[in-house]
Amino acid sequence: MEKIKNFINGQYHDPISKEWLDNYCPATGAIYGSIPNSSKADVENAYIAAQSAFPNWSTTSLEERSRLLIKISELIEVNLERLSEAESKDNGKPVNLARRIDIPRAASNFRFFGNAITQFSSESHESIGHDAINYTLRQPLGVVGCISPWNLPLYLFTWKIVPALAAGNCVIAKPSEITPMTAYLLGDICNEAGLPPGVLNVVHGLGTTTGQAIIEHPDIKAISFTGGTKTGAHIAKVAAPMFKKLSLELGGKNPNIIFGDCDYETMLDTTLRSSFSNQGQICLCGSRIFVEASIYDRFKADFVTKVKHLRVGHPSQEDSDIGALVSEAHLEKVMGYIKMAAKENGKILCGxxxxxxxxxxxxxxxxxxxxxxxxxxxxxxQEEVFGPVVTIMPFNSEDEVVRMANSVKYGLSATLWTNDLKRTMRMSHQLEAGIVWVNTWMMRDLRTPFGGTKSSGVGREGGFEALRFFTEPKNVCIKY
Structure with missing residues (x-):
């Protein structure tokens, strides 16, 4: 049995309360380890370690911070196979997906922000006629909290912690209690790279205990959270009276809009991927597929044929297209939505x-x-399912499909398939989403802002947007 521990001040610790949670393997349904259910006392110990490390880390040169983050990136790549297998076992995703996507992107996060911080510059303004100059300092906040989800465990864990570290903050991070393994393994990698103790602290446990202790701690300056909209609303309510900075990347119910003039074969292959990658457990999956009526019957037949050829299998098998869902409770939730759809006159075409x-x-x-x-x-x-389930329906006009695409409370992403440039420009403005992909899906550039509108969240991650979030601007005015 694998016993995961908290990583505080560069060392591993049992929870103070001695309270442990079972950790399940989704592929087998068996318990294979235990994790701490950390309390306020554990979070306080992590805070003390982080606060003690902050003065030195925040004044460490950009070059040294960059060097350490890039070193961690290199060590993640050295440990690719071990981390991929751990991610697959913990999450249920095919190991080939973790090897191709999750772990390499985690390494890329360290490399990108390790380089980006050396290019993150301040502004200055000469006050004409006043013999004065203004310049802006970008200073780290202090100790910040990062809470990440279970669907892309190490990828999204590092997506949050790395810009915070690069900007000179010290971090208290909580991975999902469902998928804690790779965040746990990252502790040894950080120590091997030489990251100073206390700069990164990882506490494990439930959102209602460990997560709650982080968001309500009066001296943690900011919270970066990815997860459900309901939880995001709770975090905002708790944090607001303390005036914490918040970055909340929440749920999605993303439209995939297909016009008859698209590159059909490319669209079909990409739509298969955007529907079912990671068992559909990606906030950016296009779960609502709208198809122009002129090609609807053709698309329906071809798409269903391709879906039926996807292989559901054990995540360790290289030919598995679909692995296991993350937990039994989540499986039951997704099944419940399928049953509800059937009751509401939905026709199950396959699966x-x-x-x-x-x-x-x-x-x-x-x-x-x-x-x-x-x-x-x-x-x-209308509701986020977050599983290998998509709906399809036809549309007749651009106005109709825009109206349907925008008629949900979410606004995370949208995908548009068309070769009409004017339509592309029109609809990109009209669609209520934080990101619009045209003739592609999940093509990411880490320099670009990422986040949602409406109930899909507040704030933006990625590139300099993330570095701005994790710093406080201070204007200095000098008269000369």
Missing amino acids: GHRVTVKDYEKGYYLEPTVIEISSNDCTIN
Whole structure:
């Protein structure tokens, strides 16, 4: 049995309360380890360590901070196989996906922000006629809290902590209690790279205990959170009276809009990926597919054929396209939405059933599911499912599909397939989303701002936006 511990001040510690949580393997349904359910006392110890480390870390040269972060990136790459296997075992995703995407992108986060901090410059303004100059300092906040989700565990964990560290802050981080393993393994990598003790502290536990202790700590200056909209609203309510800075990347119910003039084969292959990558457990998946009526029947037949050929299997098997969902509770939630869709006159074109994988009969497997609907107002098109389930329906006009695309409370991303440049420009302005992909999906540039509108969150991550969030601007005016 694997016993995960808190990483505080460069060392591993049992929880003070001695309270432990079971850690399950989604592919088998078996308990394979335990993690701390950390209390306020554990978070306070992490805060003391972080606050003690802050004066030295915040004044460490940009070059040295950059060197350390890039060294961690290199060590992640050295440990690619070990981290990929751990991610797959903990999350249920195919190991080939973790090896190709999750772990390399975690390494890229360290490398990108390690370089970006050396290019992050201040502004200055000469006051004409007043013999004065103004310049802006960008100073680290102090101790910040980073809370990351279970769907892309190490990738999104590092996406949060690295810009905070690069900007000179010290971090108290909480990975999801469902997928703690790679965040735990990162502690040894940070020590090997020479990251000073206390700069990064990792505390494990439930959101209601450990997460709550982080967000309500009066001296933690900012919270960066990725997760559900309901939890984000709770964090905002708790943090507001303390005037903490907040970056909240929340849920999504993303439209995938397909016009008849698209590059059909590229669209079809990409839509398969944007629907079911990581078992559909990506906040950016296009779960609402709207297809222009002129190609709807063709798309439906071709898409369903491709979906039926996806292989559901154990994550360790290289030919598995779909692994296990992250937990039994989440599997039951997704199944509940499929049943609800059927009750609301949705037609299940393929999938919809739990899968039994030989020798892993207790694993949390589900067929990739396509549901044809007749109304955008049905429950499954209004609420985030976060699983291998998509809906399809036809549309007749641009105005109609824009209206349907925007008719949900979320506004994270949208995908648009068309070769009409004027339509591209029009709809990119009209779609209520933080990011619009045109003729592609999940093409990411770490320099660009990332985040959502409406109930998909507040604030932006990525590039200099993240470095701005984790710093406080101070204007200095000098008369000469």
